[in-house]
Amino acid sequence: MPTAVRSLLAAVLATVASVAIGVVATGPDDPDPAPPAPADLALADLDTSVLAAHRTGFCPAITAAQVAGALGGEPAGSASYDNGDEVPIAAEVTDVAHEFGCSWTAADGAVARGWVFAPPVSAERAARLARAATQAPGCRPLPEASAYGVSSVAVVCADEGLRTVSHRGLFGDAWLSCSLSAPTAVPRDELVDRADRWCAAVALASASDPA
Incomplete structure (x- = not known):
């Protein structure tokens, strides 16, 4: 490290x-x-402006306790992909990934994700990416969110019975993103808090030495 x-x-x-x-x-x-324990750390406990994420796979550094804390229970499934892998983006449609990422899914439909762009990202592009995140359909900014790197943005989105909280930002030259989705029956404040701690876990994992 x-x-x-x-x-x-x-x-x-x-x-x-x-x-x-x-x-x-x-x-x-x-x-x-x-x-x-690391699973209990929130973004407010970290100075993410000085963390530098690695533009490589970081998922093995995320612990089972961190995943269970995000999902509110044990995962029912998981998936991961590397730069250059073919990944599904819609029914019977795949695309070549230009990022490293992973996800865990719970039985109730909750999904915890983390991903980082493989190519380096400039400060100018980071600002554009942050603006674009707030303009996505069904999404609204989360102004009370803690910083997530530089040019960071946090949004809450709703779609088909799910609510998703995501954080994105620039860590060094790496554009790092994380999200937590849960059924709308989960209180918004609870989801925001769980997403905050999940994204802290993703930030720490991505800043650790690659395996």
Whole structure:
């Protein structure tokens, strides 16, 4: 793992631990409260503006606990693809992917996804991609969302009984995206919170050393 990323992750965990110690009264013989597990980290716990994602496969670095936390239970299926793979985009239609990505699906139809463009992305193109995300049919910006890299954007979209929260942004020269979909029966605030933590997991996984 690059030194800058190691330092950032260490600082995150140290900060979270110090906040917990200040809130929970401890005696001289009490152990320090443990820092949160990676599955519990939110985007607000990270300075995503200094994270640099790798433009390669990162899915093995995502843990089962992070997936279950996003979906609200164990996944019923999963899929992944690499740059150059043929992937389905519609019924009986495939296309060649120019990204690395993965997804997990729950029995209730919830889907957690993460993907990163294989080619490098400039700051100018990142700004265009962010604007385009807010203009997609059925989507609205999520202004209260934490930053997700640089030129970041978060949107909430609704379609066919599902609500999807997605975050996208520039991490170094990598355009990284994540999304969490769930039936509209799941409260919006709950979905936003779960998506926030899922996207934090995707950001950390993509910034870790490739396998």
